Amino acid sequence: MTHLPEHLLNGYRNFMQGRYASESGRYVSLAREGQHPETMIVACCDSRSAPETIFDSGPGELFVLRNVANLVPPYEPDGEFHATSAALEFAVQSLKVKNIVVMGHGRCGGIKAALSNNAPLSPGDFIGKWMSMIGPAAETVASSTLMTSSERQTALERISIRYSLANLRTFPCVNILESKGRLTLYGAWFDISTGELWVMNKDTGDFERPELD
Template sequence: MAKAPDFPSRLLRGYSTFREQRLPQESSRYKVLAETGQRPRTMIVGCSDSRAAPETIFDAAPGELFVVRNVAALVPPFTPDGEHHGTSAAIEFGVLSLKVRDLVVMGHGRCGGITGYLAARDAPPDLKGHTDFVGKWISLLKPAEALICEDPAETADRQRAMEFASIRQTIANLRTFPWIRSLEEIGELELHGAWFDISTAELYLLDKETGRFTVPEEIEV
């Protein structure tokens, strides 16, 4: 194989390992996916953080998950204003074209987007600073503050409390999309919340009845 000039060597080494170790096990699956297209059952809205890759956490095979990642795993409310909406476009494609049945919003611990929001919120006006895009994006978190549960296990850690609340808010924003709301009402789409603890690798799930996040006692396989 000819050397790719100026391409990160770490990626080339990873690709070589993929070719030697994983591809022989997955080659037939790739061929089927190329011929028939993707048909994932699950879509995940996750954070861009390099420590929280859904495909790794859920040990997913090629074609199994349709993933959109952005800063803090956010989804803006339904706003068909003719502007550029990358996250909303991905959700529209996953739900209406791929017809996923499960849509998971997955946050994680030590999220830089949440940290940045809390820092900017608490900073004096003359120290808030300026960004071209990030500040506007994470302002989507403001309504989530009203969704922090009055539970000592949650409010004792304001970072985690905000990370949990952000997932609740993002699910609420997803329900402003009329076709998501209608599909959920007829049972053809289900919304889920999850939070991954980077330090312990524990997965917390949102209980739809209580609105609390808990680690499941048993994991069915």
């Protein structure tokens, strides 16, 4: 009898024999000296869009926060429990990251639910409440008859990224550091089916394919 699913144990075995064996010194150093990532990624918890895989990053290189639909709530110091805000505060004030990337992705289930009149959970449930942050934008996009359903989904996925970037700037620690040039915010969107990465133009808000050598 095992206490973990067999596929996880097999994966761990491969990790120990492969990546850990080749990078054991790096892991020892990270354990001794702590983490010092320069970049924080706010991504969706969708299993198909792992930032560490997409950006081919090693241990200690990225500070990753994953939640439903990669949303960042506005700054609300109300004494309640705020996991996303707490992770953001830690990354900015303790780790002193230099970059924050909000990365959405295609075929996002949370965005699909926000656009649907038949959302899988009631508004009183956790996901319904969470996705209500982009409710007005979802209603506007859903009402468009000039786009197909897939076009509406992609549109809201990208709008939600801009929404989260705007909310990031409501946090005093983010706003102050960005104004001083010590923190830079980025938006990105990953297409699961093609592997394409689209990056938000800071001046226009448009999503563009980066040039790769």
